[in-house]
Amino acid sequence: MEIKYTIQGLLIYITIAAYLLALLATLLRRPRTGHLLYMLGFIVAVSSFVYRWYHVRHVPMQNLFEVSLCLAMFYPVSVFCRRVLRVGGQWADMLIGAVVLVPAGFVFNAEPQKLPPALQSWLFVPHVAVYMLSYIFMAKAAFFAVSQLAGQAHNPDAPRAPCGENLLPPEQATYRMICVGFPLLTLGLVLGSVWGKLAWGDYWGWDPKELWSLASWLVYVAYLHFRYMFGNRYRRINSLWAIAGVVVIVVTLLWVNLSRLFPGLHNYGT
């Protein structure tokens, strides 16, 4: 645990504070204030990302610290989900945004690193960006799955939703989030494979990170097949699949890079 007395650290702490205050305001039935604070947090999160970009002179997606900064820019996804997909849970987005920034603010090393030769590829940004975006959708899906398991038949933020908004119930919201996130997860896996071929000579190297990524993709494949077979009949099992998916994603993103159990080609991401 280390406090960062730098401009970067300050921006991270302001973002965390803004997201947590936004969450508090939303829970206290002050949706307008909550939304404004959420927007403020997003603007500071973008500033933090741009500042890091300027500081390291490459798109900051190289390591876990930079990936956390990227994941915290949640706001456009929240708006897209609410307006286009009729999926709520904005207060959960605020919480997820704050939670992903905590390790960046207190745990991960912020020392700037030069890009090693393997990362100097046109595939670097699309591969990581697509994965990050899919992880955000899958995290939202897991949130709705937990709501469903907790026994909420209707959308979890129905009392907080503005009048006239017809948001989906948790099980359907989970499905819709996975339907949006799954193509991105697939594209991330395929882009990684193509990049592996260009950089290391093999499109599949049986590296721990690759295998965990495959496992997370397969969990969602299983979810989609299971839901196709039974529809809404076993809602709880559907939700368990979605939660299992996000657990495997967390392992893929964090444990594989942080643990010495999984030495492999992706260790520079630590």
Added chain:
Amino acid sequence: MLLVLSLALDSLTGCTTESRRKYCKGTPSLRDGNPKKVTNWLIAAPMSINQTFKNKFRRAIMWAALALIILLIFLSIYGAFIGPDRSKKFFNSIPLAVYWAVFALLLGVGIAAFRRLLRVPALLLIHVGCILILAGAIWGSEDGHKLRKRLFGIDKIPTGQMQIYEGYSDNRVILENNQIRELPFYIGLKDFRIEYYKPGYLHIQSRQGDGWKFPVKIDTEFSLGPEFGTVEILKVFENFKITIEGDRSTATDEPGPGSNPALEVRISTGRRRKASPSGLTVESPNGRTATRYVFERFPGHIHPDDEILMSYQRVISDYISQLQVIRDGRVVAEKDIEVNHPLHFGGYHFYQQDYDHEAGQYTVLTVTSDSGLALVYVGYLMLCTGVFWHFWLRQLPVRFSRLVARPSWPWFHGLEARATSNSE
């Protein structure tokens, strides 16, 4: 797994009885006294039985697919724990080869059995894409190469490594089992060079554990605090050599081959600079100044009198091999290869893998056969097109059109109204 197996058994037994019950529910008997109804049932019965078996077969396929997917999840996690080398062997073993074959077969059977997969092009693309990826992977594997040699007499090297010195050419490839095979052409290395990010850094560590990191700048003094004084970088060497003439030894930057990067550093310890009344700075007489050489390749090098340990570090930005392809004594292709930019020639890819860390005199290339790669890439393209088509393109336009119709988005309404008036 047990749950899945029990559900699978249920699907094969329980659901069949359920469907049979449903089917028998409407079965008329002659006791009904309506011969026409019985005749109709007799005509319809074989069709219903056929349909029941089809449904049963489809359910079995779905359960088998789900079981295989779950099994692959667990196998992938197991593979992640055992490391890449053992994992590669494990996934290429005979039991797993059987698994891959069954998986590919099941995908094919699924496409034939489920009319929806044929009717919905996006779903067809996804499933055919998966089959192509599996087929390409099997075709390009070591066993695939052996099989092709036996069946069609095509003899290609699946994968191996080459070590080539600057100014030389070679066609020998060292395989994983240390066997040596030869390519039908030669690869020559014209030049090999390493590029570094600028600046490099001088790292300093005291015996007490304090650390400093300074960018390499000539004639700039860096302070280490009152206890350790200052350091100043005097010269940067690319290839450090000592020349001895009589009793004098001189450090020179030797041109030509070889690499021994180093820094000449002046350490001033115990020296105090004081401002004199005239405004000039004077040095206290009890200061001690020493010159040290810091080598990139020997970071642990330390003088016994020194209180600080220094190391010179540079970060590699790229390593580049200038390659030539030589066939029948003629250069037929040339390319500068680096990481992410391989050479493709004669059915092989050549990758920049490693280099001579001591003197930068040779390069190490990975050679891989391109067999099966086109199939895998077509499979990837079909898979990605299929998932985006099915999950995004079929859904999102509908959602966006609903969004346009919402009263909370007046600018969309404006656009819509303008579009309508234009069309009118």
